[in-house]
Amino acid sequence: MVKKAGLTAIILLFACGTGFADINTDLIKAAQKNNLGKAKEAIENGASAKFQDKEGVSALLWAAQNGNMDIIQLLLDSGADINMKDKTGMTPLGAAIFNGNKALVQYCFEKGSKINFTLSSGAGPLQWAYQLGKKNLYELLISKGADLNLNANNTGHTILMLACNEGDFDLVKLMVENGAGLEIKDKYQLTAFLFSAIKGDVRILEYLVTKGANKNAKTPENKTALMLAAQSGDIEKVEYLLKIGFNINAQDDDGITPLIEAIVAGDTEMMNYLIKKGADVNQQYKNGIAPLNFAVNKNHVEEIEILVKNGADINNVDSKNMTPFIWAAYNGKTKAMSTLLKFGVDPNFCPPKGVAAIILACKENQFESVKLLIHSGADVNFTIKNGDTPLIIAAQNENYNISKILIDAGAAINALNDEGLTPYIYAVATENQKLISLMEKEAQGQWEKLGDEEAEEKMLSAIQKQFQNYKNINMFDNNHIPLLTIAVGNHHFKIVRFLVENGADIDFCDPQGLTPLMSAADYGFTDIMTYLIDHGADINAADSAGITVLMGAALTGELEAVKLLVQKGAKIDVQDHDGNTALLRAAYGGKDEVVKYLVSKGADVNIPNSTGYSPLIMAVFSGNMNSVKTLVEKGAEINTKAKDGMTAFKAAQKQKLSEIAGYLKSKGAK
Secondary structure, eight states: OHHHHHHHHHHHHHHTTOTHHHHHHHHHHHHHTTOHHHHHHHHHTTOOTTOBOTTOOBHHHHHHHHTOHHHHHHHHHTTOOTTOOOTTOOOHHHHHHHHTOHHHHHHHHHTTOOTTOOOTTSOOHHHHHHHHTOGGGHHHHHHTTOOTTSOSSTTOOOHHHHHHHHTOHHHHHHHHHTTOOSSOOOTTOOOHHHHHHHSSOHHHHHHHHHTTOOTTOOOTTOOOHHHHHHHHTOHHHHHHHHHTTOOTTOOOTTOOOHHHHHHHHTOHHHHHHHHHTTOOTTOOOGGGOOHHHHHHHTTOHHHHHHHHHTTOOTTOOOTTSOOHHHHHHHHTOHHHHHHHHHTTOOTTOOOTTSOOHHHHHHHTTOHHHHHHHHHTTOOTTOOOTTSOOHHHHHHHTTOHHHHHHHHHTTOOTTOOOTTSOOHHHHHHHHTOHHHHHHHHHHHHHHHHHHOHHHHHHHHHHHHHHHHHHHOOTTOBOTTOOBHHHHHHHTTOHHHHHHHHHTTOOTTOOOTTOOOHHHHHHHHTOHHHHHHHHHTTOOTTOBOTTOOBHHHHHHHHTOHHHHHHHHHTTOOSSOOOTTSOOHHHHHHHTTOHHHHHHHHHTTOOTTOOOTTOOOHHHHHHHHTOHHHHHHHHHTTOOTTOOOTTSOOHHHHHHHTTOHHHHHHHHHTTOO
C-alpha cells in the first residue's frame, strides 16, 4: 500500500508540473551554468540524466557545449545517453565540436559517440566543424569516419567546393586525399572544379586536374571553366586553362564567349589578354549581336576602343536590323555614340531592312541621343516606309524638347506621312498647347512656301493614296480625332469634299463628342458648313457636355456661322447640360453682334442656366455695354436673382463697372 501510495504521489507530482519536473529543469540549468554542485544535488534528489526539455535539449548537451568534463562524467555515470539528440539533430558530440576542445571530442568518441549524426541543415560532424571554423578537429573527425560529402550549407555545397571557392589549398588537399567526391554537384550543378575556376588559387585548378577532376564540366547553361575564369578576372587561371586545351571562342547556350564575359565584367585587362590569345572580336552572340554591342550597352569607352582597334565591325547588323551605333542611340548611350563616331560611324547609316538611328532615338524619347545625332549631321527629315519622319514621331510622343531641336535643325513641320498627316496635325490632335505653339508659326511658314493650294493638293494626294491602300475613309489619329474633322479645322475644302463623297461619316464624333460641323462653326468656315449641312450634317448635334453647334459658334462670336445655322433651322433656345443657351454663351463671351442677332430671331432673353445666371447677368460680367443694352431693351428682367443671390446690378458693382451699374440703376435696378 505504501509503495502504491508513493507511486501515486509521484504521478501526481508530474501531472501538476512540479516535483521531479522541477528537479529535471534544475539539472539542465545547473549544467548550463557550469554548477557541478547543483548538478550533483539535482541527481541526488532524483533528477534524470536522460531528461530532455520540449526542444530535446538535455543537461549533457549543455555540459558538452561548455566543455565541463566533471558534469559530463557525472551525467554519463548517472545514465545519460551519449548519442541523445535534440530536435535539430544536435548530439553531445556536436556540442563538443561547438566547444572546439579536441580532447573533449576525443572523450566523446571514447564514450561511444557515433560519427554519423546529421543536423537538420544536412551537415554532419565535419561540416559542422567547418561552419564553426574548428580546423583543429578536421583530421580527428575524418579519422573517425566522418562523411566528407555531406552538405555544408543549404545550397548543396560540400566542404571541398567551399574550400575551392575560398582558395584554401591545404583544405582542398585534405579533402581530396581523404576521398572527397570530385564530381559531386551543388544545387546549381557546379562541381569543385568549376568553383575553383570562379574563385580561389590557380594551384587548386592544377591540383584538381592532376587528381582526375573532369575539366570539361559545365554549368547548366554550358559555361566552361574558362568562361567562369574570364568572368572572375583571374588571368593566371585563364592562362592555365588555355594551356590545357580550352577553346578561347567556345560559347554557352546563349552564345556568350570568354571575351564577352570579360566585357560584361568591365575587365579591360582580361579583354586585352584574350584578344592577344586569339579571341574573335566579331564572333556573334545569339540574334547576331557582336561583342561590341555589349561594350556599347555598358557605355564603356575604353572597352569600345579596345574592340574597334582590334578589328570589331562597327556596322555589324544583327537580326533586329540594328548596328551597335543604332543600339547606342536607341538606349541613350551617348558616350558610346561619341566613341563610335570618332571611329568613323556614319550617323545616317541605315541597314537594308532597318531604320536610321535618329528614328529609334525619337521613338524612345532619347533627347541626348537626338541632340548628338543632329550635331553629327544626322538627317532630321529621314523618312521611313510609312512616311513618318523624326518630327512626326516626336509629335506623336508629345515630346516638346525633341520636337524643338528637330525644328531648329530644319525638320519639316508639314511633311506628310502615308496617312496624310503632318507633325503639326499630330500636335493639334494631342491638344498639347505647348507643342502646338512651338509648331504653329513655323508650320504656317512652311505651307506658305508651297502656297495654300499646293499644300492642300499634296495632302489630298496622300489621303487618296491612303484610301486606295486601306479603303478606310473614316480614318482617325492616335487620339481618335476623325480625319474629316482635322481637314475641316485646317479649312481644306477639297479634302473635306473628297472624304464626304467617298463615304466619310459626316457626324463622326471625336472622344469629346465634337463633330466636323462643330469644328467648322467654331472657326466660322461658312463654306464648309454649308457643304456639310447640305450633305446631311446634324445641325442640332451636341457634344458630351450638351453644347450644340450653334452654342459653339455663338461663344466664339462667329456671326456669319450663327446666321447660317439659324437660317438652316438650328434650335435657338435649347440648353446644354449646365443650362446654358446660345444667347447665354454669346452674352458671356461679350459677342454683342451675336447677342443682337439671336434676340432679333426670338431668343428668350430670360432663360437662366442651372445656377440661375441670366443672359443679362452674363453680359454684365463680360463688361459689354452693347449686349447689356440690347438685352434690357428686349425685355430682360433687370432684378432677377441667381441662386447665389447675384443680380445684374451686383455683378456690375463687383466688377467695378460704374457705367453699366449706372445704366442698370437708371432702368430700375436695385
